[in-house]
Amino acid sequence: MKNSQLYKGSLNTIIMKLLEENGKMYGYEITQKVKAITQGELNITEGALYPALHKLEAEGLLDVEIEKVDNRMRKYYKLTEKGTTETVNRLSELEDFIRNMQSLVNPKLEF
Amino acid sequence: MKNSQLYKGSLNTIIMKLLEENGKMYGYEITQKVKAITQGELNITEGALYPALHKLEAEGLLDVEIEKVDNRMRKYYKLTEKGTTETVNRLSELEDFIRNMQSLVNPKLEF
DNA sequence: CAAATATACATAAGATTCTTATACATAACT
């Protein structure tokens, strides 16, 4: 499925929320989780995911921990303390964003 | 105010929805309307707005009509037939997007 | 058993969208 342009800019928030919820996750796991939660509607591509994870790590928001499972490499990511704090802000921004978009789309509901 | 990254990709949808609702609008009017609806939270910059309007026009989704008011130029935009049809799709995508983001952020509410 | 699919990470080229800065012009306010 082709993702709409709307998801642009929301990937970091999605990653951080999932890590906040699940403690630690690896890249492929994140793609599968998102696919499951959105019932196949949102497919995160590797070309978007891995650079995003590396950047969040470089910014000190994520820590990485490498494991070998079934002879295959896994890089588990988890939120740092800074990342946990930042996640609160991002989720707050997301709530504002959703509220604002709903106001724009559904002006009748404003009161 | 600084806009969050989340709005990336939503500008076209916002423009089209406002035009669907108000018939015709000019650029500056759109920025003011959005600012009012979002209570100052979302400020569309000219550098984003005008290229977006020009592109939607080039795609045949908008028609333009130039007027001179108080000795100043205004370019009124309105949806073409194609644009009206496309707006329905975009709003549907936006609803899916919001629903998916809420599922991701608020997994407890899934049932 | 060979081929396809799933699992797992990674990067590079190019497209798209946006921010920031700048530009021009008139009207209104202070």
Next chain:
DNA sequence: AGTTATGTATAAGAATCTTATGTATATTTG
């Protein structure tokens, strides 16, 4: 007279994403 508001426009650069490609192992399927 200078700032703010109204009104449109573009160019340089940043940020994010898509698409394509690459490597490697495990599992499923015909």
